[in-house]
Amino acid sequence: MAKSRGRAESTSLRTLPALPAPPDDALLPPLFICGFRPSRRLRTLFSGCRGVCIILVAAATNVKAKMTGIVFICLSRGNELFCVFLVGNVWLSGLNLMVVKTAYSGPEGTVGAMWKALFLLVLLALSPGADGLFRSLYRKAHVSRPRKGDPGQRLFLTPYIESGKLTKGRQLSLVPPFPGWNLTSYSGYITVNKTYNSNIFFWFFPAKVEPENAPVVLWLQGGPGGSSMFGLFVEHGPYIVSKNMTLFARDFPWTTTFSMLYVDNPVGTGFSFTDHVHGYAIDEDDVAQNLYSALIQFFELFSDYRDNDFYVTGESYAGKYVPAIAHYIHTLNPVTTMKINLKGIALGDAYSDPKSIIEGYPSFLFQIGLLDEQEKKYFQKQCNDCVKFIHQEKWLQAFELLDRLLDGGLISEPSYFQNVTGCSNYYNLLLCTEPEDQSYFGKFLSLPHVRQAIHVGNQTFSDGAKVEKYLREDTVKSVKPWLTEIMNNYKVLIYNGQLDVVVAASLTERSLMAMDWKGSQKYKKAEKKVWKILKSDLEVAGYVRQVDNFCQVIVRGGGHILPYDQPLRSFDMINRFIFGRGWDPY
Incomplete structure (x- = not known):
């Protein structure tokens, strides 16, 4: 038959x-x-x-x-x-x-x-998850579990905090200095949800200069699902990892003047983990709730930093995380016994209001020569459809369309952007691919003696695929209402690299012009100021527009990963903002 x-x-x-x-x-x-x-x-x-x-x-x-x-x-x-x-x-x-x-x-x-x-x-x-719009930045930094050597055990600090054994917890969290270094730091896990065994990993570096008075600065990476170890090793932490796994000192680390708190956020990112699918965040409320729990416990463990000024900073997709946690703190501080001394936020190349950014892509990419007239028409049609999906709250359709247009992580072929430009890198206009040295830290974090020192044991380092999976409906949603409230009540710095493509300075300004906050009318009339670091400098560091406690900065010569491209200018910028030193040259 x-x-x-x-x-x-x-x-x-x-x-x-x-x-x-x-x-x-x-x-x-x-x-x-x-x-x-x-x-x-x-x-x-x-x-x-x-x-x-x-x-x-x-x-x-x-x-x-x-x-x-x-x-x-x-x-x-x-x-x-x-x-x-x-x-x-x-x-x-x-x-x-x-x-x-x-x-x-x-x-x-x-x-x-x-x-x-x-x-x-x-x-x-x-099969592993696909890369999204910003998570592709971190895909080359592969971190593996060591097959040889002793990686030690994971250190869970919540039991010591809850039992009042704070001194013991701090002693255990101390990171032994790496060979040739005399640097104090602390790391470990804070449990933020016992039901699902959700734990957030942190690595804390007290400031080199006057740590007892220095502001505490929380750094959050983008993604979603990007580990803040990227920020630590690639952007502004004290260490630079070479190809042969040697550690070098960074010339302008933010740890010089600030006590830097690097956190793998949300749960499931990097060394942070959960034992249950319900432990993953599905929106920014979940992200903020878990992160707030971690911060409260952190300041209980390190109580001598509790009264220091506190700033939340981050870049890229953290343009959602930062307003989310800042707004959460702003809401709870008046009604809780434990206060977090929030003074302001700093957002780099912030993906806070996706719709306004997407609407501006066609003209911007055409103006910088990445699209011709016909390609611009196609891009415009696709962006219009994406915005229509956003208005209809068809979040997944909007995300998938944007992925096919820019990143191509969800499809088996290059994105439209990659096809017409020949480049996979939209983080710096001058580069077609990501620099190789941005991935060296992955191998370093795979070494057993490093894992033992930072108290992560043999924990799997997540590439963020699951984090992104559960946050996909959140990807194209705006946090503009939260950001507006923060701008009305705290110091805010929003900065862009002049050479960024995916969240360009003009796209950020497009969003700012449409925001309704108490200084919005003054902002629209404010003059741009030329910013130089020293009076003797021939080069211009960037451009500043300031209204009261709000600063918008464009840094010349830098892309999406601004502190990597322009370390001195980034260091000068963040210090001027936090310490209120103004923008006149020294």
Whole structure:
């Protein structure tokens, strides 16, 4: 008898028996496999199947429902039917509840075909997540778990904080100096959700100059899912990692004048981790809540820094994190016993208001020569569609369209931007690819003696794929209302690198012009000031527009990763802003 060809047909969910819910008290592994003998109703569903049949039950894309993809693989052997179902945390974009039934041709009872299909689905479930708009920046810094040597154990500090053993906790969190260094720092884990065992990793460097009085500066990386170890080793921390894993001193580290707190945020980023899918943030409220818990515990452990001025800083996608946590602190400070001495925020190349940035892309990319007239028309059409999706609150469709246009992380081919420019790097107009030395720190953090020193043990370093997966609906949402309230009440610095493409200075100004805050009218009339570091300088460091406690700065010669491109100018900028030194040359 001739065998039928494989085909797909839709089937109503009502034909399926009730499914057992995945366990709610533990993180599902990448794949959970269970065999069972199907009910009569399920056998009826497969009555026309010969060989291997696969049913895919695709959960709704509303991540708030915490739904999980379920895959059935069923083997037909004559009148017998044996099914295997797989429960996995699968990202199923653009699907609502539906069932797809596929019959694969092959002889009856083909066990090999079933296991082949099973193997392919395992590979699918285990495949890494794609890179999003800003997370691609961190993909080359691969951090692996050491196969040899002793990486030590993870240090969880919350038990010491809760039991009042603060001195003991601080002593344990002290990082032994690396060879040739005499630098004090502290690191460890703070538990922010016991139900899901969600833990945030921090690395804290007291200021080199007057640490007892120096402002405490929190640094948050972008992504979503970018580790702040990137900021520490690549941008403004005390260390620079060479290709041969030697540590060099940075010329202008921010740790000179500020006590720098580097945090892997949100939960699931870098060395931060959770044991449950519900532990991942799905919006900026979740991000702020977890981070606030970590900060409160941090200032309990390091109580002598509690009264110091506190600033929240970050770049790129942290343009959402920074206003979120600042607004959370602003809201809770009046009603809680434990106050955080928030004085202001600093945002670099901030992706705070995606819609205004997306609307400005076509003209900007055309003006700097990356698009021609025809390409601009196509880009304009796609950006218009993306903005339309945002207005309709179709967040995933907007995110996916933007990805196809710029990054290409969700597709198997280069993005439109990559095709028409020939470049994968949109962080610096003068570079087509990311500099190699920006990834050296990954190998350094893989060394067992380093892991032992910073108290992370053999913890897997996450590339941020899961963090991004759960935050995708958040990606194109704006935090402008929160940022507006912060601008009305605190010092705010918003800065851009002159050579940034993906969040260019003109796109940031486009957003600022549309904001309604108490200084908005004065800002629109404010004159731009030329900024030089020294009176004797021939080179201009950048341009400043200041209104009361708000400063907008454009730094010449720098891109998206500004402190990497322009370390001295970045150092001078952040010091002038925080210490209120003005913008006149020294």
